[in-house]
Amino acid sequence: MKTLSARGMEILVGAFVAAGFVALFFLAMKVSNLGAVTVGDGYQVTARFRNVGGLKVRAPVSMGGVPLGKVVGIHFDEKTFDAVVTMEIDRQYDQLPDDTFAKIYTAGLLGEQYVGLEPGGSEKNLKQGGEIRMTQSALVLEEVVGQFIFSKAQEGSKQ
Amino acid sequence: MSPLLDGLAMLGRAGLGALERLGRGHLLLLGLLAGLGPLLRRPRLLLQQMHSVGVRSMLIIAVSGVFVGMVLGLQGHYILSRFGAEATLGVMVAASLVRELGPVVTALLFAGRAGSALTAEIGLMKATEQLSGLEMMAVNPVYRVLSPRFLAGFLSMPLLAAMFSALGVWGGWFVGVGLLGVDDGTYWSQMQAKIDLDEDIVNGVIKSLVFGFVCSWIAIFQGYDCVPTSEGVSRATTKTVVHSALAVLGLDFVLTALMFGK
Numbered sequence: 203m204k205t206l207s208a209r210g211m212e213i214l215v216g217a218f219v220a221a222g223f224v225a226l227f228f229l230a231m232k233v234s235n236l237g238a239v240t241v242g243d244g245y246q247v248t249a250r251f252r253n254v255g256g257l258k259v260r261a262p263v264s265m266g267g268v269p270l271g272k273v274v275g276i277h278f279d280e281k282t283f284d285a286v287v288t289m290e291i292d293r294q295y296d297q298l299p300d301d302t303f304a305k306i307y308t309a310g311l312l313g314e315q316y317v318g319l320e321p322g323g324s325e326k327n328l329k330q331g332g333e334i335r336m337t338q339s340a341l342v343l344e345e346v347v348g349q350f351i352f353s354k355a356q357e358g359s360k361q
Numbered sequence: 362m363s364p365l366l367d368g369l370a371m372l373g374r375a376g377l378g379a380l381e382r383l384g385r386g387h388l389l390l391l392g393l394l395a396g397l398g399p400l401l402r403r404p405r406l407l408l409q410q411m412h413s414v415g416v417r418s419m420l421i422i423a424v425s426g427v428f429v430g431m432v433l434g435l436q437g438h439y440i441l442s443r444f445g446a447e448a449t450l451g452v453m454v455a456a457s458l459v460r461e462l463g464p465v466v467t468a469l470l471f472a473g474r475a476g477s478a479l480t481a482e483i484g485l486m487k488a489t490e491q492l493s494g495l496e497m498m499a500v501n502p503v504y505r506v507l508s509p510r511f512l513a514g515f516l517s518m519p520l521l522a523a524m525f526s527a528l529g530v531w532g533g534w535f536v537g538v539g540l541l542g543v544d545d546g547t548y549w550s551q552m553q554a555k556i557d558l559d560e561d562i563v564n565g566v567i568k569s570l571v572f573g574f575v576c577s578w579i580a581i582f583q584g585y586d587c588v589p590t591s592e593g594v595s596r597a598t599t600k601t602v603v604h605s606a607l608a609v610l611g612l613d614f615v616l617t618a619l620m621f622g623k
Contacts, residue, residue, distance in 0.1 A: 208405075211412045218416045222520025225527035226566070232549070233455045233530055234558040262554075 244271055244292045245330040249304045249317075250284040255340025257306055257315045263289045265319040270295045273317060289317060291328075299324040300332060306340035315340060386582045389503070393581065396501070396508030406505070410513035414475045418521060421474055422467060426525035429462055430454060430532025437533070438541045447543050451552035454533030455526075459556065459565045460621070463526035465613050468572035471518060472605035476580035479510055480601040483584025484594035492585075507585060511577045518573025519566050526565065564620045571612060576605045 206214070254276060263271040271291035279286050291298070301322030308315050319334075328334070400407060437453045483506065486492050492502040530552075537543040556562070580601045587597035 206412070212408060214416045215408050215411045218411065218419060218517075219520065221419070222523055225520070225523035226562075228527045229459060229523060229530075229562050230558055233459065233527075233552055234556045234562050 244290045245296065245328075246274065246288055246290050247328050247330075247332045247334055249287050249289065249334040249337050250279070250282070251287060251304075251306065251337050251339050252284060253339040253342060254285040254287060255306055255308075255315055255342055257287065257317070257340065261314060261316050263291060263317045263319065265295075265298075265321070270319070287317065296327060298328045300326045300328050301336065302328060302334055303336045303338070304334045305338040308341065382586065385586060386578070389507075389582050389585060390578055392503040393508050393511045393578070396504035397512060399504050400508050400512060403509075406509040407512055410509045411517060414479070414510065414513045415517035415520065418471060418474050418517065419524070421470055422521045422525050423528055425466065425470060426463075426528035427532040427535075429466060429525075430458065430529030430534075431536045433457060433462075433529065434533035434536030434541070438537055438543065447537075447541075448547045449551055449555075450533070450537045450543050451530075451548035452555040454537070455530050455552045455556050456561060458526045458529040458533075459561050461613070461617070463522045463529065464565055464568040464572055465609060467522040467525045467569060468518065468576055468609040469606055471514075471521065471573075472576050472580070472602050472609070475514065475517075476576050476601045476605050477598045479514070479577070479580040480584040480587070480598045481594060483507070483510075483581060484587040484589070484597050487585065487587060488589040488591070488594055490589075507581050511581055514577030514580070515570070515573045518576070519569040522565065522569035522572075560621075567620075568613065568616050571616060572609050575608050575612065579605050579608060 257273065257276065259273055259276060261273045262269045263273060271289055273287055274290045275288035277286045277288070278284075298319070299322045301324040303320040303322060305318050305320070306315055307318045322336070433454045434450065437450050438447060441447050441450055441453065483492075486502075486506065492506065495502040495505060534548060538545050538548050583597040583601045583604070584594075587593045
């Protein structure tokens with residue numbers, strides 16, 4: 203076997219360590235969400251829903267299909283029995299009207315749930331700590347199927 | 362009556378032997394850790410071992426990583442396309458590599474490629490009385506020979522596992538996007554949306570650090586503790602591979618349960 207000079211070995215080990223760190227960096231920046239999400243660089247608004255379904259923290263908040271931010275917290279209000287969803291919206295989107303409408307959608311039939319926003323007509327804008335008042339709850343599949351079966355059963359009993 | 366007693370005695374001897382080995386292993390570990398301090402004054406020893414343990418393992422890790430990623434791409438596409446969910450191919454490839462296959466397969470390959478070589482080298486040093494020779498010259502063989510090898514293995518493993526995962530993600534991309542027509546942007550964006558830095562990548566690195574520690578420890582202990590004959594060295598080498606594989610797979614379950622099983 204060929205013996206290596208000390209310098210050759212140093213260069214090879216250096217290349218090895220560098221390759222390892224490049225791979226780690228690639229995993230962190232390109233594979234994980236580190237490169238995509240701007241952390242803490244936005245303003246927070248809350249919205250109250252009767253039912254959030256399967257909404258999770260970190261779910262996207264989008265308007266017109268474009269992601270504007272993400273859900274950062276979901277709490278339960280014991281006085282009103284509502285679910286309070288805290289959303290963080292990227293600072294560059296600070297022109298949203300304060301009567302924006304929030305609805306929980308499902309991406310595809312089995313997909314994850316996300317918050318979809320629709321603009322209102324107000325002159326004022328949403329600010330840090332603001333609240334979205336007009337909301338619509340998540341569509342819970344069991345309820346829809348239950349209602350469908352109930353209405354079918356009623357039709358059947360009329361005939 | 363006497364065969365029964367013989368059997369009992371054999372069982373007892375085996376049990377005591379196992380306990381003694383466990384004790385020697387832990388004492389050796391203390392020695393290895395104590396040797397890390399003096400090692401700082403001689404980084405060249407570490408450099409040599411990083412070369413033989415890390416650099417020389419790179420090729421097999423790189424080739425396996427690419428092929429494992431390509432197979433994941435093929436299999437994942439086959440299953441996911443049945444549900445019309447090819448878009449999540451990137452998530453599947455990246456999550457399975459970063460969480461499980463990267464650390465585990467790297468550790469298994471490392472045990473076969475580098476661990477067995479470490480055991481054979483140290484065992485042969487013992488059989489040819491080189492270790493005793495060092496002691497005669499008042500050089501502590503644990504500090505001089507074993508600690509650098511241990512630290513080199515411990516440090517190389519996470520680097521190798523990261524290379525494995527990164528090349529695997531590329532292999533999955535090559536098959537999924539290049540050959541099977543998954544959308545390029547979807548592959549990466551879905552992956553970035555679903556793979557979390559702390560949850561997935563840092564946990565994978567922690568796993569590979571644990572595996573690096575355990576595999577290097579087992580390899581060095583088996584070499585240092587072997588019967589100093591040709592047969593003893595050969596047995597120790599086999600034991601290194603078997604024990605490392607079992608330890609890695611067992612620990613992987615425990616670590617996965619602790620990390621992801623909330």
